[in-house]
Amino acid sequence: MQNVDVMNISEEPKVNYLTNGFSLKSWLLTKDHKRIAIMYLITVSAFFLIGGLYAATIRLELLTPQSDLLESGQYNRVFTQHGIIMVFFFLIPVIPAILGNFFLPLMIGAKDLALPRINLLSLYIYWVGGILTLWALMQGGVDTGWTFYTPYSTTFSNTYVMAVGLGVFINGFSSILTGLNFIVTVHTMRAPGMTWFRLPLFVWANYATALVMILGTPVVAITILLLAIERVGHVGIFDPAIGGDPILYQHLFWFYSHPAVYIMILPAMGVISELISNFSRKKIFGYEFIAFSSLAIAVFGFLVWGHHMFVSGQSLYAGLVFSFLTMVVAVPSAIKMFNWTATLYKGSVSYDAPMLYALGFMGLFLIGGLTGLFLGSMGLNVHLTDTYFIVAHFHYVMVGGTVLGYLGGIHYWWPKMTGRMYSEFWAKISAMLVFVGFNLTFFPQFVLGYLGMPRRYASYAEELQVLNIFSSAGAAVLGTGMFMPVVYLILSLVFGQKAEANPWHLPGLEWRTASPPPTENFEKMPVVTWEAYEFGEDNGLDHEAVRGKELVEA
């Protein structure tokens, strides 16, 4: 049904970024953002798998109230390592480093990121941090919780705190460099005509994320450094036994780690904006409001860290300020929700797998966001914090939000990245399994939390077993749903139908070049004459020249 010969994109012999050199060296020393993204894809997925296996172990252990499968010392390591791997080596890099890396330049019509060598460096830093951490896990692991609270982490734990801390510390520089690269790229590499307000919202979201990365990550680096000084040098910073202050650690830690939540969720929101708009084939409702709400979230996100400390003994009045600001930061997220919903109105909504993920995201993120209000309300927080309620809440945000956003994105752009179509049938099944399994796993945990089941417990009260069994059963479904894409996406590389340049007939720049794109991204420098998500007649997209005719003529 497509005219195959519109442009040289579909002419077979042309070299694309994947076929441009096959040696190991051509990959390891590449400066191509797309190849770097693919290498990130492989490693981040490996970490996701490891973190997922830890999660499975946790749910198995919690099938019974006693700590029988694991003894509590092992259990403590398992949940700590699940958290560390998932947060620092999966959730933080996953969307920026894979999808952002690959598509940010394509979406703004650039040849590459502004600093290609730095991009490669950030990948190597990620590898070094990751390998160090894995090594520490194999030596015996850590048991401090991913939060490394002092003085347990500095004085009491005799596990591999230093090695893992160093791994996380090193990895932080990878985020900083990626963030820096994105900011410079968006400022300097936009194609002619690609004004700020023509940027796709995925670019805005990554830009806001990059700001948080470069402003927040140094703080966690310093915090880990101070932790190391105390642990190794016995200088009293956080341990009161030697003159330190344990609450100071919490302030420093959350000053980074709350914004880090936005490092994890903002890019996913960017993906969702793309998906909702493109699969409704309509300009996104309230473009500016969505763009600015990303920035507002990034800024306000730095002012609410104290909401993690309502029961830690901080002053009641400080708590008031943090609670108030937490409520304020909920508003931009609500704005996004409303705008996405309104975008569907009078659209032409299709239900391809990426859109199913996007709709799933909306449902889960809604619950994640609303339960955030429960926790931001101080009186309730006192009862709920450090229970399974909080565990459920942040999994709704991090898995229901970030992971679904990522899965939606990877399906959506898979044809562009690999030049192959995946099996739509299996993709739909997997999306639905993930949604159902996710709710079955985590919804009971809200109830468990209100009942008072504390988090990080290897054994728990007998009367809570039924709900825990539900949760573990859900995890089995969720795990299956999440593992399926690994299989059918890999199979698609061999058996998948060849993807067209623009399989979904979308106006975005990334669809106006071949699938997979050539190393230099565009044959000719594109000139942008259309608004973001403009499906109208005059966007150069329509009709015979679906795949970038104007680029040839430009």
Add this chain to the structure above:
Amino acid sequence: MQSNSWVPLFPDQASSFAWQIDYLYFYLILISIAFAIPIVAAIFFFAIKYREKEKFATPEEIHGSTTLEIAWSIIPFVLSMTIFLGGAIVYFNQYRPPENSMEIFVVGKQWMWKFQHGTGQREINELHVPKGVNVKLTMTTEDVLHDVFIPAFRTKADVVPGRYTTLWFNATEVGKYHLYCAEYCGLNHSGMGGWVYVMEPKDFENWLAGGGTGQTPTEIGKDLFMNKLGCASCHAGGQNQRGAKLEGIFGTEVKFVGGGSAKVDEEYIRNSILNPSGQVVEGFQPIMPSFKGQVTEEQLLALVAYIKSLTPNSAPTGTTSTPAPSTPSANANTATKSAAANSNK
């Protein structure tokens, strides 16, 4: 007691403010439903009504609406403010212990809870409290962070090394309730807990009277002060003692050499003992030695209790070595009675 239903959905409600947290919870559930239903309904409705009818159609453009944007920014903001205010009011109720509460000292330690009643009874991992009495826990830990969490009372607070934190409640239902450590503290974190027993006041008195009672914290503190630690050599010399006057200082404001002042509370007394040169009282020389490392957390709490008990005319004069005679059980009874008299309801 925990409900016996097949799947418990709601915890026991056993403290005077528990209903406030539960109301807040229901209010939030209500708001969530009121929010979620229209959004989810709209998503379903639009997604079905406007589903793709022709492949790759180009529907009409809609640009957005500033009125709508303003409406759906302001409404959530206003609602969130009600949540904020409700939460803040409840929080202040949870975290500001009433005056004259019955005080119990708590020391956390990997992986157990040690409690000491004002009358001297000690308990480990079990806490007996009377119904209908305001109880205040003054808490610290010997090692890492812990957290006292009693779900049926809807309250918890971190227990922090090097300082005192407090928690209070007024139990309303006789029964046996879970006591947890809610802040991760290492190997046996999930085993660090036990039970809170709420008893009728007279049963509680009997409980206190029975069971071997030791010295009260005040008595232990006095013994330490007078004999074991030699505080009395500076602080109990009458007119020309070298140390500051401690009688009746609790709750007052003290001025320091070089400016600054502070209110004398538990935390302040603790710091004065561990780090005297940190805040030297006006009119005195910085000669008091630090007792850091020489006193345990429990001894510190006893010293605090003793200094609190000193009224302006109860001068700890006489550096004699015999503690004032007092029968523990008689003491226990008066303590309970006065505590019961402070009860809220």
